[in-house]
Amino acid sequence: MARDGGRAQPAGTEGSGIAVAYPVVTPLDAPGGRRRLPVRGENERKVPNVSRAPENPAARGSASPRCSCGAIHRVPIEAIVIEEGAFDKLGAFVRARRWSNPLVVMDANTAEAAGSRVVRELASGGTRAATLCFPVRHGLLADEASVGRLDDVLGQTAADSLIAVGSGVITDITRYVAHRSGREFVSVPTAASMDGYASGVAAMEFHGMKATFPAVCPVAIFADPETVAAAPPDMTRSGVGDLLGKATARVDWLLAHALWGEGYCAEVEARVVGAVVETASRVDEILDRSPQAVPLLLSGLVESGVAMAMVGNSRPASGCEHHASHFWDLLAAQGHRPHGPHGLQVGYATRFAMRLQRFALDGSVAKLTTPRPVPDGAGAGAPGSWFAGHGAEVRAVMDAKRRFASDHESAWPRTAAAWRAARAQAGAAMDLFGLVTAALDAARIPAEPGFLGLDRATLETTFRVANRIRARYTVLDFLEGQNRLGEAVEAALA
Numbered sequence: 001m002a003r004d005g006g007r008a009q010p011a012g013t014e015g016s017g018i019a020v021a022y023p024v025v026t027p028l029d030a031p032g033g034r035r036r037l038p039v040r041g042e043n044e045r046k047v048p049n050v051s052r053a054p055e056n057p058a059a060r061g062s063a064s065p066r067c068s069c070g071a072i073h074r075v076p077i078e079a080i081v082i083e084e085g086a087f088d089k090l091g092a093f094v095r096a097r098r099w100s101n102p103l104v105v106m107d108a109n110t111a112e113a114a115g116s117r118v119v120r121e122l123a124s125g126g127t128r129a130a131t132l133c134f135p136v137r138h139g140l141l142a143d144e145a146s147v148g149r150l151d152d153v154l155g156q157t158a159a160d161s162l163i164a165v166g167s168g169v170i171t172d173i174t175r176y177v178a179h180r181s182g183r184e185f186v187s188v189p190t191a192a193s194m195d196g197y198a199s200g201v202a203a204m205e206f207h208g209m210k211a212t213f214p215a216v217c218p219v220a221i222f223a224d225p226e227t228v229a230a231a232p233p234d235m236t237r238s239g240v241g242d243l244l245g246k247a248t249a250r251v252d253w254l255l256a257h258a259l260w261g262e263g264y265c266a267e268v269e270a271r272v273v274g275a276v277v278e279t280a281s282r283v284d285e286i287l288d289r290s291p292q293a294v295p296l297l298l299s300g301l302v303e304s305g306v307a308m309a310m311v312g313n314s315r316p317a318s319g320c321e322h323h324a325s326h327f328w329d330l331l332a333a334q335g336h337r338p339h340g341p342h343g344l345q346v347g348y349a350t351r352f353a354m355r356l357q358r359f360a361l362d363g364s365v366a367k368l369t370t371p372r373p374v375p376d377g378a379g380a381g382a383p384g385s386w387f388a389g390h391g392a393e394v395r396a397v398m399d400a401k402r403r404f405a406s407d408h409e410s411a412w413p414r415t416a417a418a419w420r421a422a423r424a425q426a427g428a429a430m431d432l433f434g435l436v437t438a439a440l441d442a443a444r445i446p447a448e449p450g451f452l453g454l455d456r457a458t459l460e461t462t463f464r465v466a467n468r469i470r471a472r473y474t475v476l477d478f479l480e481g482q483n484r485l486g487e488a489v490e491a492a493l494a
């Protein structure tokens with residue numbers, strides 16, 4: 001396997017392989033989990049902090065040493081516990097925090113999966129929790145109605161804190177309301193389905209429009225391995241796809257760094273790499289709902305979220321594969337196709353993103369030319385109607401890309417040797433592609449057109465225009481700037 005791909009070593013690190021070089025957040029005490037990392041002073045603490053304390057003191061809000069990238073990374077999450085007995089520790093955490101009246105937020109499914117147990121565990125430690133259980137099994141939205149309901153219950157119960165028991169939607173509703181009401185919240189993930197548990201923003205759907213809103217990170221995350229392993233298989237499969245997409249996000253980040261000098265952190269990148277490597281080779285076990293392997297996937301997803309929190313944006317975990325997925329969401333919102341699960345979309349897009357990155361960095365672009373000016377609108381090959389109603393956003397994205405190019409102009413490689421060096425630096429990050437390809441095969445996320453209602457023509461359009469969706473520089477911008485995008489997309493779909 002590509003586990004021993006020494007080329008993945010980010011600058012400034014040593015060691016014989018990426019699999020062992022970087023601790024990631026793990027189910028430390030879970031059977032089959034990693035060795036337990038020592039935590040400073042843990043014997044004196046009622047609540048063991050089993051998070052990343054040894055390698056990221058900043059995460060504990062203590063003195064924050066400067067990272068090798070020059071930044072001080074602050075992650076306000078105090079504990080990440082993914083292990084047997086996690087709910088026990090949640091109870092201890094709540095008492096240590098002196099929360100006397102937490103409100104547990106769940107839905108009909110997550111109440112059965114974990115919520116009722118959380119409430120009992122709190123009660124056995126003397127904490128009487130209030131509850132809000134949305135009485136639905138499907139289709140709960142992070143919308144005005146859900147927020148209003150939570151606001152009401154918060155008012156009635158005068159709860160001093162929130163505990164979100166669930167996956168994406170429940171967590172988003174809770175963190176949004178926690179932020180607005182100035183309360184802290186704890187996340188209790190019930191599925192390894194997405195990488196947003198550690199996030200400080202909420203994906204809300206107000207007036208039928210999906211958008212990201214300011215929210216807060218959880219102060220802690222507590223997950224029970226058996227609960228997470230028992231989640232619906234498609235949720236876990238989606239989490240696999242989302243995590244595997246980090247492989248191409250990483251190449252996009254390094255490409256922007258190598259070509260334009262965009263800020264980059266090897267330590268943050270290493271966390272994400274560790275997460276991908278840790279789980280990619282165990283996809284079969286993960287999809288078999290192994291209580292040893294599924295928590296590793298959850299750990300990897302949480303770790304990706306921590307990486308994003310460390311740099312303050314989603315750069316370490318989201319590149320052109322996510323932009324393709326966002327474009328497909330847009331098509332679904334316009335009725336062109338059914339909505340698909342985020343992680344499956346990301347995993348599918350990763351297949352094509354890897355081919356585009358190989359095209360860009362494996363020799364097809366032998367000679368670098370001065371990038372063509374960033375175009376204004378949707379561009380050639382885009383049926384304008386697909387961006388209908390979003391013209392202003394697309395123009396703003398392209399304006400941002402133009403500013404990025406002019407701000408970083410001096411870094412652009414101007415000699416053949418400089419291009420070779422940049423290509424080698426970004427290209428080295430493709431060493432995970434073999435592992436990721438095998439993992440996508442194992443997850444039955446195909447490499448051919450037709451998956452998730454996306455035919456060849458739609459895929460072609462997607463990769464020609466998805467760089468209009470977000471301001472972030474990716475391989476799509478690189479290829480378009482070199483006037484090679486059409487050719488590369490043809491090759492990727494051949």
Ligand SMILES: [Zn+2]
Nearest residue numbers: 067069265267
């Ligand atoms: Zn750093």
Ligand SMILES: [Zn+2]
Nearest residue numbers: 195242342346
């Ligand atoms: Zn994602």
